[in-house]
Amino acid sequence: MQIFTVVAVVVAVCSVHAKVYFREEFLDGGKSRWVDSKHKSDYGEFKLTAGSFYGDAAKDKGLQTSQDARFYATSARFEPFSNEGKSVVFQFTVKHEQKIDCGGGYIKVFPADLDQADMHGESSYYLMFGPDICGYSTKKVHVIFNYKGKNHLIKKEIKCKDDELTHLYTLILNPDQTYEVKIDNEKVESGSLEEDWDFLPPKKIKDPEAKKPEDWDDRAKIDDPEDTKPEDWDKAENIPDPDGEWKPKQKTTPTTKEPGCIQRSTTQSTARRKPALKNVHVKSGTIFDNFAITDDAKEAEEIGNETWGVTKDPELKMKQEQDDVKRKEEEERNKAQESEDADADADADEEEEEEEEEEEDTKDDVEEELSESDEAAKQKDEL
Numbered sequence: 001m002q003i004f005t006v007v008a009v010v011v012a013v014c015s016v017h018a019k020v021y022f023r024e025e026f027l028d029g030g031k032s033r034w035v036d037s038k039h040k041s042d043y044g045e046f047k048l049t050a051g052s053f054y055g056d057a058a059k060d061k062g063l064q065t066s067q068d069a070r071f072y073a074t075s076a077r078f079e080p081f082s083n084e085g086k087s088v089v090f091q092f093t094v095k096h097e098q099k100i101d102c103g104g105g106y107i108k109v110f111p112a113d114l115d116q117a118d119m120h121g122e123s124s125y126y127l128m129f130g131p132d133i134c135g136y137s138t139k140k141v142h143v144i145f146n147y148k149g150k151n152h153l154i155k156k157e158i159k160c161k162d163d164e165l166t167h168l169y170t171l172i173l174n175p176d177q178t179y180e181v182k183i184d185n186e187k188v189e190s191g192s193l194e195e196d197w198d199f200l201p202p203k204k205i206k207d208p209e210a211k212k213p214e215d216w217d218d219r220a221k222i223d224d225p226e227d228t229k230p231e232d233w234d235k236a237e238n239i240p241d242p243d244g245e246w247k248p249k250q251k252t253t254p255t256t257k258e259p260g261c262i263q264r265s266t267t268q269s270t271a272r273r274k275p276a277l278k279n280v281h282v283k284s285g286t287i288f289d290n291f292a293i294t295d296d297a298k299e300a301e302e303i304g305n306e307t308w309g310v311t312k313d314p315e316l317k318m319k320q321e322q323d324d325v326k327r328k329e330e331e332e333r334n335k336a337q338e339s340e341d342a343d344a345d346a347d348a349d350e351e352e353e354e355e356e357e358e359e360e361d362t363k364d365d366v367e368e369e370l371s372e373s374d375e376a377a378k379q380k381d382e383l
């Protein structure tokens with residue numbers, strides 16, 4: 001309660017200004033605010049780096065996954081805030097510079113009582129947001145709310161970026177129960193929470209086994225005298241918070257977590273007829289940066305412009321230059337290989353010719369022999 005009073009006062013004083021609850025760009029060079037989970041001893045390690053190409057070596061430093069095929073979990077706390085009657089915006093950048101084949105690039109927002117050192121995949125959260133890629137089939141942006149202990153996925157398919165560059169992901173939740181998802185500061189999806197998530201229990205559940213009973217009354221509608229309002233019936237206005245407002249209480253925690261992923265393929269080898277199980281390795285190298293939580297969509301857009309917006313073009317330039325160098329090296333390697341092959345071919349030709357000559361020699365010998373024996377036969381005949 002005390003905490004609420006403090007927040008309310010702060011809000012009253014600067015209600016005209018945007019409030020930034022959390023910002024992390026790793027500009028001071030450290031990640032001391034971040035607590036790595038020790039829930040499992042084999043969680044992968046995040047290192048702080050701008051990666052192998054970047055727009056600015058200092059500004060583009062972020063948390064990078066550094067070991068293949070691992071889970072990752074780290075978190076940072078921020079001051080309590082309430083979003084009652086206000087928007088709340090979650091934003092961060094993700095860069096899969098390693099050409100990711102399978103792995104998540106999302107954040108989670110947790111309740112204040114989370115034990116950061118023990119955070120894991122089953123820790124309950126308020127929100128999960130961000131891109132998820134696995135193979136060719138999964139390339140989407142998750143927006144998952146936990147409501148009354150159950151996770152609710154967005155019903156719309158939002159495609160995420162799957163290239164190697166840094167991209168800005170933004171989720172805006174408004175007090176009128178509308179939302180907007182932006183990628184690279186452009187709207188990719190929007191709508192109402194009520195329509196795009198199934199927070200409410202379905203009004204009717206079809207029983208696939210049901211048959212029309214023989215004493216069925218064909219009148220279209222009659223009142224059910226036994227009908228009562230279901231206990232878990234909810235008014236839509238209060239979604240997703242059961243208490244009437246959506247508030248990451250006291251201290252919440254964004255985390256980044258990269259799940260391992262097993263893709264099954266049931267390829268049958270004709271020889272053995274055994275289903276093969278194929279593990280798709282999660283390649284490390286993803287960089288998370290430019291975290292921001294604010295109550296103002298314009299402010300978030302401006303932060304996006306000042307961070308991702310400033311470094312995206314030079315980043316692309318450096319990437320293209322590196323690609324050019326790689327392409328040239330490749331071409332030269334190919335050329336060298338070709339001339340080597342050509343030399344080898346020439347040698348092989350010579351050898352072939354020699355062999356042919358040898359063969360001809362043998363043929364001649366045989367023919368000679370044959371003709372000799374022919375002659376012998378002739379002689380025999382003549383005898």
Ligand SMILES: *[C@@H]1O[C@H](CO)[C@@H](O)[C@H](O)[C@H]1NC(C)=O
Nearest residue numbers: 185298299301302303305309
């Ligand atoms: C962000 O940058 C875009 C592109 O330059 C610009 O159109 C937009 O007005 C900027 N937004 C803010 C809030 O400054």
